[in-house]
Structures are given as structure tokens and as C-alpha cells.
Amino acid sequence: MNRTIQNELEDIRNRGLLRSTRLISGRQTARVTCNGHDVLLLCSNNYLGLADHPVLAAASIAAIEQFGTSSGASRLVSGTMELHERLEAAVASFKKREAALLFNSGYAANTGIIPALVGRGDVVFSDRLNHASIVDGILLSGARLVRYPHNDFARLALLMEKHAKGRSLIVSDGVFSMDGDIAPLAELAELKRKHGALLMVDDAHGCGVLGEQGRGSAELLGVGGDVDIQMGTFGKALGSFGAYAAVSAEMRELLINRARSFIFSTSLPPSVLAASLAAVELVQTPEGDELRKQLCVNTRFFRDGLKEAGFRIPDGSTQIVPIIIGSAVTTMQFSDALLEEGLFAQGIRPPTVPEGTSRLRFTMMATHTHADIAGAVERIRAVGRRLGVV
Numbered sequence: 562m563n564r565t566i567q568n569e570l571e572d573i574r575n576r577g578l579l580r581s582t583r584l585i586s587g588r589q590t591a592r593v594t595c596n597g598h599d600v601l602l603l604c605s606n607n608y609l610g611l612a613d614h615p616v617l618a619a620a621s622i623a624a625i626e627q628f629g630t631s632s633g634a635s636r637l638v639s640g641t642m643e644l645h646e647r648l649e650a651a652v653a654s655f656k657k658r659e660a661a662l663l664f665n666s667g668y669a670a671n672t673g674i675i676p677a678l679v680g681r682g683d684v685v686f687s688d689r690l691n692h693a694s695i696v697d698g699i700l701l702s703g704a705r706l707v708r709y710p711h712n713d714f715a716r717l718a719l720l721m722e723k724h725a726k727g728r729s730l731i732v733s734d735g736v737f738s739m740d741g742d743i744a745p746l747a748e749l750a751e752l753k754r755k756h757g758a759l760l761m762v763d764d765a766h767g768c769g770v771l772g773e774q775g776r777g778s779a780e781l782l783g784v785g786g787d788v789d790i791q792m793g794t795f796g797k798a799l800g801s802f803g804a805y806a807a808v809s810a811e812m813r814e815l816l817i818n819r820a821r822s823f824i825f826s827t828s829l830p831p832s833v834l835a836a837s838l839a840a841v842e843l844v845q846t847p848e849g850d851e852l853r854k855q856l857c858v859n860t861r862f863f864r865d866g867l868k869e870a871g872f873r874i875p876d877g878s879t880q881i882v883p884i885i886i887g888s889a890v891t892t893m894q895f896s897d898a899l900l901e902e903g904l905f906a907q908g909i910r911p912p913t914v915p916e917g918t919s920r921l922r923f924t925m926m927a928t929h930t931h932a933d934i935a936g937a938v939e940r941i942r943a944v945g946r947r948l949g950v951v
């Protein structure tokens with residue numbers, strides 16, 4: 562039978578995997594208006610609440626007035642603007658690396674960096690739960706993909722003995738986006754040294770949140786110097802948009818020459834660069850410390866509450882808190898029922914997570930109040946009981 566678009570959509574729908582977007586009015590704050598109703602936002606990566614911070618907004622507006630609304634072209638074509646360089650210098654200093662290079666998004670970074678480093682004849686060792694943009698970068702590179710079981714560095718050691726060849730790259734999320742656990746970076750660094758491999762960490766969920774002054778997961782685990790490419794994003798805790806690679810000066814030069822998403826795409830505009838710059842500065846101030854502390858307190862309160870209510874949540878300590886449910890259909894029923902109760906939490910299904918591990922993925926924000934969280938736990942428990950999940 563001819564596979565029509567309609568058949569294909571039916572098939573997705575029948576498997577409980579149809580996706581659609583929900584309309585949010587106003588800002589991405591702890592409470593939002595979703596389809597006209599006031600709901601508690603429990604699925605945003607705006608962990609520190611910086612997405613509507615007045616300092617970022619003012620910086621962004623001032624940049625538009627001074628530099629206009631667009632960068633006009635790729636940086637290799639119409640030139641790097643001052644703000645690109647200032648932001649790169651700020652990121653390099655923040656991450657304590659020689660240099661940094663900006664990318665237009667985390668997705669663009671991963672699909673640009675990985676093919677810039679490896680190709681046919683090379684091997685990439687990738688955690689099974691790595692973000693889709695990493696997997697896409699590897700596929701695009703043409704290098705051999707060797708996936709290792711989640712965080713299983715003993716198994717990775719065996720796989721490297723067997724398969725390391727040409728240039729080897731180990732790549733891992735710093736904080737796993739759908740599980741909320743932290744990668745064993747010290748062990749990965751040891752394997753990288755043993756095999757003369759490169760190590761890349763995608764810290765989209767660690768940057769701004771973990772480690773001293775929010776420098777990220779590599780800083781937290783004391784291995785910053787061993788990570789050849791620390792990639793991170795401005796769109797999550799930093800409340801802006803875009804991404805960076807914190808690297809050596811040599812590596813930066815290679816990426817400028819080889820990363821196609823850098824070369825062939827119009828660069829980030831002044832408004833975005835200025836907001837990112839303000840955010841990188843802000844997270845290193847006492848206000849940043851205060852926000853991280855509040856995020857920690859909120860996270861602990863929420864995690865403890867869900868455990869006490871009897872939910873099975875994977876071990877971890879970060880602001881990403883999943884309840885693993887299994888069935889995609891039940892997961893979406895749970896998510897829909899929560900929305901009726903005034904809680905906006907996203908159900909996550911394949912292909913974002915492996916088959917049979919559909920889940921509700923909750924994220925904490927520093928700007929949630931104690932009462933918000935207590936009320937949320939109560940309602941999550943009630944809906945969980947009703948659906949027989951707990």
C-alpha cells in the first residue's frame with residue numbers, strides 16, 4: 562500500500578506517539594497561562610528563572626539599539642561582531658579554557674563539532690542515553706558509532722580495547738537530559754587518556770547550575786582540564802539562546818575551518834549575544850549563587866516528596882526528575898490529567914527515550930515557591946493513584 566501522509570499520522574497516533582505543541586501566553590515563568598488557564602510550569606529548562614530577568618532583557622534591548630537586529634551573515638562572510646568576541650572571551654574565562662567558539666544552538670553545535678573532528682575510519686564511543694543531537698552529529702560524520710550502556714565505564718573500557726581505531730572520540734551528556742543523572746566524567750577522562758582519545762561533554766543541563774559559580778559538570782567533578790570539548794547551551798539555565806564550545810585555541814581554529822554549522826549559517830544576532838553575555842556574568846555573582854541554592858532546595862524538597870508518595874524515581878540529585886512509567890499511553894494520560902489539575906509536566910516517549918521507558922519528566926526552577934511544590938506533589942500523588950501508577 563502507498564504510504565500516505567495520512568496513514569503515517571494514523572500510525573503515529575495509534576501507537577500513542579502523536580506529538581503536538583501547547584500554546585503558552587506570556588513569559589516562561591514558574592506559572593504560565595496555558596490555553597487560558599493558570600498552570601504551574603514543571604517542564605521548562607529555564608532552571609534559574611533567567612528567561613525573564615530584567616538585566617538580560619535590558620542588555621538585549623540596548624544591543625538592538627546599538628548593533629541592530631541581525632548579524633547579516635556567517636561570521637566568515639560579513640565579519641565577527643564585537644559582541645561575538647566579547648561573549649567568547651567571557652565563556653572562555655567562565656569555563657577556564659583558552660578559547661570558546663559560539664554556535665547557533667546546541668543542536669547546531671553537536672552536528673557541527675562531531676563531524677569536524679571525526680570521519681570515516683574513526684570511532685565515536687557514545688553513551689546510549691546521549692541527546693539526539695549527538696547521535697545526529699555522529700551519523701553525519703560517517704565515523705563508526707559504538708554505543709555503550711548508560712554510564713557503564715567498565716563496559717566502555719572493554720569496547721575501547723576492542724574497537725578504538727583511527728581517531729577515537731568519547732562523547733557524553735554531562736547531565737542526562739531525560740534522566741537527570743550525572744556522567745562519570747573522571748572515569749571517562751581516565752579512559753580518554755589511556756587510549757589517547759578525545760573527550761567531549763555536552764553540558765546543556767549542567768552549565769549555570771552545577772559546580773562552583775555554575776561552571777558545569779566537569780568543574781563539579783574536577784576534570785575540566787581533561788575535557789577537550791566542553792559544549793554547553795545558553796537556552797536553558799542561562800535564559801537566552803545559542804551554544805558554545807569551550808576548547809583550546811588550536812581546537813577553536815579547527816572548528817572554525819571544519820564545523821559546517823558554524824561556516825554555513827548566519828551567526829547569532831546582537832540581542833541574543835547580549836542576553837547571553839549578561840547571563841554568563843550574572844551566574845558568577847552572589848545572585849547566581851542564591852538562585853542555585855534555591856534550585857537545590859526546591860529539587861530536594863520535590864524529590865523527597867515524590868519518593869515519599871511512593872513513586873519510582875531514578876537515583877540522582879539534579880533538577881531533572883523523571884517518574885518512569887513505561888507505557889506511552891499511560892504517560893500521556895498522566896500528563897493530560899496533571900494539566901487539568903493545573904500542572905504542566907511533559908510526557909516523554911520514544912524516540913526521545915528507549916521503548917518501554919516512557920516517563921513524566923519534571924524540571925525544577927529556582928523560582929518555584931515552597932507552596933507551589935508542596936501542592937504539586939499532592940496533586941501528582943492523587944493522579945498517580947487514580948491511574949494506578951503508584
Ligand SMILES: *Cc1c(COP(=O)(O)O)cnc(C)c1O
Pocket residue numbers: 666667668669671692694734738763765766794795796803804
Ligand atoms: C537541549 C539540548 C541540546 C540542544 O540544545 P539547543 O540549544 O536547545 O539546540 C543538546 N544537548 C542536550 C543534552 C540538550 O539537552
